[in-house]
Amino acid sequence: MTKPLSSRLASLVFSVLAAFAPLAGATDKIRIVTEELPPYNMTLDGQLTGMSTEVVRAVLEEIDVDADIQSMPWARAYDTALNSENVLIYSIIRTPQRENLFKWVGVIAPTNxxxxxxxxxxxxxxxxxxxxxxxxxxxxxxxxxxxxxxxxxxxxxxxxxxxxxxxxxxxxxxxxxxxxxxxxxxxxxxxxxxxxxxxxxxxxxxxxxxxxGNGGSGLNMAFGPKTSNAVVERFRKGLAAIRSNGTYDAIAKKWL
Missing domain, CATH: 3.40.190.10 (Periplasmic binding protein-like II)
Incomplete structure (x- = not known):
């Protein structure tokens, strides 16, 4: 017996929502950690700023994700991102020792x-x-x-x-x-x-x-291995978008 049209539409809507629920739920709970590394990430007058911080916030706006950024000693930030799900860390260098420890989003600032x-x-x-x-x-x-x-x-x-x-x-x-x-x-x-x-x-x-650093000279954003590939890819696309639409260059011009 064929289901009524309303029932079939309801099933379709439920299936679509179910497919996107894991990603939506994951990105709603993103945490971001960093350190005091001026002029990339730093606290001025009680507010986090710096070139890397502005780039991260631009990516968040591009992909429509709301997340708090916490500044803490680097060793604590590093451990938190490495061992927790849905924790983004910046500004981190992609060294050989770290290559397989993190899921790399991309370069956000130059470094020498x-x-x-x-x-x-x-x-x-x-x-x-x-x-x-x-x-x-x-x-x-x-x-x-x-x-x-x-x-x-x-x-x-x-x-x-x-x-x-x-x-x-x-x-x-x-x-x-x-x-x-x-x-x-x-x-x-x-x-x-x-x-x-x-x-x-x-x-x-x-x-x-x-x-x-590997993967292009510079400081990066990265997630630990417990974060899903879907979340990482969403951030990669956001970073690529702000690089292509001129937002990244406008930020870099202010700081470099």
Whole structure:
């Protein structure tokens, strides 16, 4: 016996809603975590801002997703995203050590890394091995620290780990360390915030192009492995859209 038209329409509507319910429910519960990494992500006057933050918010608007962004120490943000479902993390570098740990959305900001020394105490290195004799300031679980550890450096031996980036410029300035591994924009910003000229205070002892990241040089958005591919793909499409419609370039022009 054929079902009445109204019954068939009701069944069809239910099927469509059921098909989209998992994705809708998942995106409704997205959490976003980051750290204080000026000028990419930072809190000013109680509000999160920065180039990467603006890009993330533009993606959220593009895909019509509402999500809160929390700033916390990097090690905590990293662990939260890695071990939780539907948690987006930024600004994260796509290193070989992290490649299979996360589901990568895409690059949201450029980055260039160096080992810095004070200009008044210039240290010039021709390779990373020469840095082993020096004390180096790092941030716990960030890409610079992970990179150095992967290359045989060790916390407590030649690495001094902090929870905040600004602590490392202070360590370098007051000669509690010899070198500082840092992103170029972050280093310049922190020196200027201290009222000083980066060109007069810092010298690159060694460029670290390996820290530009896989999948295109830059800082990324990513989800942990527990997040569904459908959610990740929705964010990828949102990022691609703001790159193609000019929104990304407008944001970058403000900050770079």
């Amino acid at each position: 890394w160096h080992l810095y020394s004070l200009a008044e105490r210039t240290i010039q290195l021709t390779d990373l091995d020469q840095a082993r004799q020096y004390q180096i300031a790092t941030v716990k679980e960030d890409a610079g620290e992970q990179y150095l550890i992967a290359n045989g450096f060790a916390i407590g031996k030649n690495l001094q780990s902090s929870n905040k980036y600004e602590h490392n410029y202070e360590k370098l300035k007051f000669r509690r360390v010899d070198l500082w591994v840092s992103n170029e924009l972050n280093a310049s910003y922190l020196v200027r915030q201290a009222g000083e000229d980066p060109a007069k205070m810092l010298v690159s002892a060694l460029s670290l192009p390996e820290l530009g």
